[in-house]
Amino acid sequence: MSDRVYSVMVVGMGKRGMHHATTFHANPRFKVVGICDIDTARLDAAAEKLGNPEKSSDAFEMVKRVKPDIYCFATMPHLRYRMIAPAVEAGVKLIAYEKPMAMTLKEGRQIMDLVRQAGVKTVVSHQHRYGEHYQKVKEIISSGALGRVHTVYGTATGWMLHMITHLIEYTRWYNDNADAEWVMASASGRGKLTDLHPSPDYVAGFIQFENGVRGIIETGAGAPDVPEVDYWWRKCRIGAQGTDGFAEALTGGGWRAVTAATGAISGGGCMSYDLDMPPYIADMAKWLDDDSAVHPCNGEDAYKGFEIMMAFCRSIAERGQVALPLTEDANEMEAMANSIPDKPVLLSTPENRKEYPE
Secondary structure (H helix, E strand, C coil): CCCCCEEEEEECCCHHHHHHHHHHHHCCCEEEEEEECCCHHHHHHHHHHCCCCEEECCHHHHHHHHCCCEEEECCCCCCCHHHHHHHHHHCCCEEEECCCCCCCHHHHHHHHHHHHHHCCEEEECCHHHHCHHHHHHHHHHHCCCCCCEEEEEEEECCCHHHHHHHHHHHHHHHCCCCCEEEEEEEEECCHHHHCCCCCCCEEEEEEEECCCCEEEEEEECCCCCCCCCCCHHHCEEEEEEECCEEEEEECCCCEEEEECCCEEEEECCCCCHHHHHHHHHHHHHHHHHCCCCCCCCEHHHHHHHHHHHHHHHHHHHHCCCEECCCCCCCCHHHHHHHHCCCCCCCCCCHHHHHCCCC
């Protein structure tokens, strides 16, 4: 095992940026050498918790000067390529950033072309998969206990740009990362289109995978409730159905399964940054040590999930099936928004009204 220490710069000292920064700081394989935020007070407070690294309000100037091994940023979704290009130019080895990876297919493709040509590794923050309950469901599926898997599914009451790439990432994982052939999706509700993570209030879609498995995804106001979970943001259900049973993880409420061999079984687990972030961060060092130790949240897999999300947006706008891979560029988010009727979304549960007002 290598003992090399990798230098890290983190941009954005909000909640998610601090999750990353404090976990890097706690791991001896990393040294936080620079942090950046336009909020001076927040930057100063963060520095005290991170060993007092260099501080700056200018990420582009800092990355060129500090030249870290790892460049991590947690900013709003409209800032992606603009944040990545200077880091690639500065010669960083790995870029870690928040989902969604872009706001249009064109931007996502520009990002992937840039990092591929430069040989820069990328990691996108789908760290929920490190939860013990997610891992247990994957173990059951991979064991063959479900027989022939025919359906994978993911639901979340949170809206699209917060949740959908998580759902797609984990359902693809449960389906051995199979590629998608086509999608079809629909949407309702305009309330969240002006959110910082602009989204329809409700999106529902189908994915036809190349291996014949069907994916079903729902996010937002009309997604089914998960009554076993109290915390609203963790009302997510991700699982698989097969000829001999099913297995699923509830983001905020453990796992459960029924198989021909075991009958009904279940166990614990809950989404926790304290538990999920350390292995997510540690795997970055392993990948930098060894090119074959590809990070589970690598950008190549994340791009395939992102492309499915963009295909959903196109399907909503075009009102029909969309084949993958996507070839021509489009402004998917704008076209989708323009196609959604101006009428209230219908709810799956009254509890959703607080997030999706009339």
